[in-house]
Amino acid sequence: MAEQLMHLSGLTYRYPGDREPVINGLDFAVDKGASIGLIAPNGSGKTTLFHLMMGLLKPEAGVITAFGREVSGEKGFKEVRRRVGLLFQDADDQLFSPTVLEDVAFGPMNLGLGRHEALDKARGVLSELGLSGYEERITFRLSGGEKRMVALATVLAMDPDLLLLDEPTTGLDRDTFARLVAVLQASKVARVVISHDFDFLEQVTDSLCSLVRGKVVTDEGLHLHRHAHVHRHGDRPHHHH
Numbered sequence: 001m002a003e004q005l006m007h008l009s010g011l012t013y014r015y016p017g018d019r020e021p022v023i024n025g026l027d028f029a030v031d032k033g034a035s036i037g038l039i040a041p042n043g044s045g046k047t048t049l050f051h052l053m054m055g056l057l058k059p060e061a062g063v064i065t066a067f068g069r070e071v072s073g074e075k076g077f078k079e080v081r082r083r084v085g086l087l088f089q090d091a092d093d094q095l096f097s098p099t100v101l102e103d104v105a106f107g108p109m110n111l112g113l114g115r116h117e118a119l120d121k122a123r124g125v126l127s128e129l130g131l132s133g134y135e136e137r138i139t140f141r142l143s144g145g146e147k148r149m150v151a152l153a154t155v156l157a158m159d160p161d162l163l164l165l166d167e168p169t170t171g172l173d174r175d176t177f178a179r180l181v182a183v184l185q186a187s188k189v190a191r192v193v194i195s196h197d198f199d200f201l202e203q204v205t206d207s208l209c210s211l212v213r214g215k216v217v218t219d220e221g222l223h224l225h226r227h228a229h230v231h232r233h234g235d236r237p238h239h240h241h
């Protein structure tokens with residue numbers, strides 16, 4: 001059996017005051033090297049699932065195992081957050097330093113790198129993402145698409161073992177979209193990607209799942225739907241795995 005990075009079992013979560021749990025007895029495993037697309041309707045609980053995986057929300061039931069250990073308390077999730085990079089749906093939740101370079105260097109410094117090394121690391125990642133020249137830009141004045149790419153840089157700078165990307169293509173223009181696809185295709189880091197774009201998921205993941213009534217489902221129908229969709233609407237050459 002493949003080595004598991006994370007495993008969720010019987011996970012249940014309900015927002016305060018809600019009658020129905022949005023995540024309801026969910027099972028989900030992310031193996032080493034996995035590349036999973038998560039496509040499901042608005043409000044089905046995708047973002048909630050990511051927040052549970054990061055320990056930002058506490059489940060009312062279920063077990064989360066990460067890197068071979070059951071995680072429950074804040075100490076365990078601190079370790080999870082060092083090794084799992086979450087790209088938030090809203091880049092403004094991710095960026096807080098005055099300049100782009102400071103923002104991207106913050107994570108590596110937090111992981112214990114010296115300031116000089118961390119800044120080098122940050123410059124390297126920015127360049128990889130086509131963001132050379134952005135180092136001294138004022139973070140909060142960037143455009144939506146620029147913010148999203150800088151947010152991705154902050155995540156990649158931490159060399160995560162697992163990437164959780166929440167709608168990473170939102171607000172990206174054609175060229176930036178293509179750059180994101182290229183970066184993800186070149187990366188070996190395990191990933192779960194939330195997107196409503198079948199074509200994008202087809203290019204950057206090798207399996208698909210959905211959320212139905214609070215549970216992860218991986219059915220063949222999804223793949224049929226995907227290919228039908230791509231066949232009808234695809235206008236780019238597709239990367240096949």
Ligand SMILES: Nc1ncnc2c1ncn2[C@@H]1O[C@H](COP(=O)(O)OP(=O)(O)OP(=O)(O)O)[C@@H](O)[C@H]1O
Nearest residue numbers: 015016022040041042043044045046047048049089
């Ligand atoms: N902080 C919150 N308090 C109460 N309810 C919430 C909160 N955040 C989300 N919800 C509800 O939980 C459900 C799932 O939300 P979630 O953001 O996880 O869905 P999603 O699948 O990521 O949706 P989308 O595709 O629109 O981003 C929604 O009905 C939403 O209204």
